[in-house]
Structures are given as structure tokens and as C-alpha cells.
Amino acid sequence: MVNRGLFIVLEGLDRSGKSTQVSRLHDQLEQDGHKARIQKFPDRITAIGKMIDSYLRSEAELDDRAVHLLFSANRWECCQAIEQSLQDGVTVIADRYAFSGIAFSAAKGLPFDFCASPDIGLPLPDVTLYLTVSPAAAAKRAAYGTERYEQVDLQNRVREQFKLVADKVRTMHGPDRWVEVDAEGSIDQVWERIWSQVKAIESKKGEQIHRLWT
Ligand code: T5A
Ligand code: NA
Numbered sequence: 001m002v003n004r005g006l007f008i009v010l011e012g013l014d015r016s017g018k019s020t021q022v023s024r025l026h027d028q029l030e031q032d033g034h035k036a037r038i039q040k041f042p043d044r045i046t047a048i049g050k051m052i053d054s055y056l057r058s059e060a061e062l063d064d065r066a067v068h069l070l071f072s073a074n075r076w077e078c079c080q081a082i083e084q085s086l087q088d089g090v091t092v093i094a095d096r097y098a099f100s101g102i103a104f105s106a107a108k109g110l111p112f113d114f115c116a117s118p119d120i121g122l123p124l125p126d127v128t129l130y131l132t133v134s135p136a137a138a139a140k141r142a143a144y145g146t147e148r149y150e151q152v153d154l155q156n157r158v159r160e161q162f163k164l165v166a167d168k169v170r171t172m173h174g175p176d177r178w179v180e181v182d183a184e185g186s187i188d189q190v191w192e193r194i195w196s197q198v199k200a201i202e203s204k205k206g207e208q209i210h211r212l213w214t
Pocket of ligand 1: 012013014015016017018019020021041042056071072095096097098100101102104105141142149150183184185186187188190
């Protein structure tokens, strides 16, 4: 029987360097002979993803709760494929996941428990690497674009909500499921920190997949 793949999530504020590191991790794993694939959330390709995309680009208006549920539905529609990949021995690297779902919607003012509940039962990542950058360092990177949530005051509220999300993950699933990674410094420096964390979870390939928030 093949070992299952690992389920690794990268989270962080906008511009923390997630996508850069996700693709680097993917390339390194393949170079080392592992099977790996990237799953971006939101997945803007599906019918639900297209609605989310037009909302984020401010081409459509949606009720806060409705769009929150769309982000969650977007994860549920990808969840079978994720589990299949893991069973087939493919490591899945997710660029954001349910944790962004809570942090952004709660930062807009929705109740935290409401934000967490639609994702109950999704596959639990083996580890979530939370990339931390100070607001000042993030602002020095490529300027925020025009997407809906790319504003400094909202990002500061999102950062506060991510602290509560981290507490919930550590309390319910154990401290090793949520790891903060200092994302300041060069891309190479951040990469070294990420790679050492990924190497530390190899043994989880023998464990069964758990369920989020259960
Ligand atoms: N959202 C998402 C919800 O509200 N609910 C949900 O459930 C989910 C899943 C879109 C929005 O959706 C919200 C959150 C978001 O606001 P997205 O598509 O992931 O989410 O957002 P993107 O705009 O694609 O990605 P980010 O803006 O978050 O950027 P990344 O991926 O963190 O950063 P990256 O790698 O693209 O890098 C940004 C810039 O910085 C440079 C890069 O070259 C690039 O120019 N950079 C560095 N510069 C200096 N030093 C380093 N170490 C650097 N690393 C990267
Ligand atoms: Na990104």
C-alpha cells in the first residue's frame, strides 16, 4: 500500500508570500520524486468560484453571509478530489483554506462561530503554516491591488481574527497543527523555514486523515 500524501496548508495575510512559497514547495517535492499538487482557495475556476471571483473584484455585490457560505461551498466541492489525491499518495498543498474563511468574514463583523460552522468535517490539514509579516513589511511588497479586502484597516482586523483561529486549532487539534513561520526576509530565507517544517511532518503519512473542528 502506498503511503498517503500529506495535506499542507499555507495561510497568512494578503501579500505574506503564500503563493510564492506554495509553488516553491510544489517544485521541491516533485524534484525529490514525490507526487504533489497545488489547490488554491478560492478555486476561481468552478461555477461557485466564478461568483466569488466577481465579488472579490467588486463586479458583483453579495450579502456577507451568502459570500461566506460560497467560500465554504467552494472548499466542499473540492474536498473529494483532495481526499482522493491524499489516498493516491499525492501531497496536496493548499494556498489558503477554511482558516482564511473565518478570519476574513469575522473581521467584517460576522459571528466567529457562524464563520467556523459550515467547514465542520472538511479534511484536517496535517499542518497549517501561518506566514507572519508586519503590516510595514507587507506594505513594502508589491502594492495592494484593487481587490475588495486589500485595505490596511481590514487586514489588521484579519490579523486579530487569525490569532483566535490559531487558538481554536491548537485547542481542538493540538499545538503541532498550526505553526507560525516568520515570513520576513528574503524569499530564500522564508523558504528554508518552510522546508524544515515540512520535513518535520513526514511521519504523519502513516496516520489517518482527521476532520476539521470535530
Ligand atoms: N478569502 C479567501 C476569504 O475571504 N474567505 C476564504 O474562505 C478564502 C479562501 C483572495 C481573497 O479571498 C479572501 C482572502 C483574500 O483577500 P487569494 O486569491 O489567495 O485570496 O489572494 P491573492 O491576492 O492571490 O494572494 P495574496 O495577495 O494573499 O498574496 P500571497 O500569495 O500571500 O503573496 P505572493 O506570493 O503572491 O507575493 C506577493 C508579492 O510579494 C513578493 C512576490 O514576489 C509578490 O510580488 N514576495 C516577496 N517580496 C519580498 N520578500 C519576500 N520574502 C517575498 N515573498 C513574496
Ligand atoms: Na496568493
